[in-house]
Amino acid sequence: MELLEIKQKVFQAERDYMSDLKERLQSDLKDAMRQKDTFKRDVVRFVMSAIKQIEVDERKELSDADIEAILVKQIKQRNDSIAQFKEGGREDLVEKNERELEILRSYLPEPMSEDEVRKIVSEIIAQTGAAGMKDMGKVMGAAKAKIGSRAEGRVINAIAKELLNS
Incomplete structure (x- = not known):
């Protein structure tokens, strides 16, 4: 060759x-x-x-x-x-x-709306059986893995806190 x-x-x-x-x-x-x-x-x-x-x-x-x-x-x-x-x-x-x-x-995927993030986070909470703030780490880890760079961490965090406290 x-x-x-x-x-x-x-x-x-x-x-x-x-x-x-x-x-x-x-x-x-x-x-x-x-x-x-x-x-x-x-x-x-x-x-x-x-x-x-x-x-x-x-x-x-x-x-x-x-x-x-x-x-x-x-x-x-x-x-x-x-x-x-x-x-x-x-x-x-x-x-x-x-x-x-x-x-x-322009190089990032289209960002998710808050409603889309809320839906995914609530699905993750249901799947993991998260019951309160003590499970925040579990929820955040799974959410960041699923959502990636399509939503800011602070938005995911705020929605997760809201859903876990309700």
Whole structure:
């Protein structure tokens, strides 16, 4: 087997293993570069570098769920920054971070409504037989596993508390 064939097989194996979300990010990075959209290019590069850093640190290829967790973390950081910039009267940075948020959110699945979250949490409470706040950990663990990044943890927590206290 020639060296070229071996390289092609290795490259194909890497592409087969790569997550759909990571492929989409790489594709969008190339598109942003072609369109000379420096703002989107920089945001996607930042996310890609965060992904690469974790892959190197943990010595593993990240799944879509792992990448979604990175995106959620980036979104939380931007939201915190926006709050601080508003306090400081830096509307230019508020606008910049809001544009970054828009790009980051485009890679996450559509968020669930509170009614959908409430339905799932009540199903989990029924399945686990949770009876009070002492079972909060059980309910939250199952809910986070089922809902994932489609709802914020604080929303799930508030609904779980409400349902467990009623």
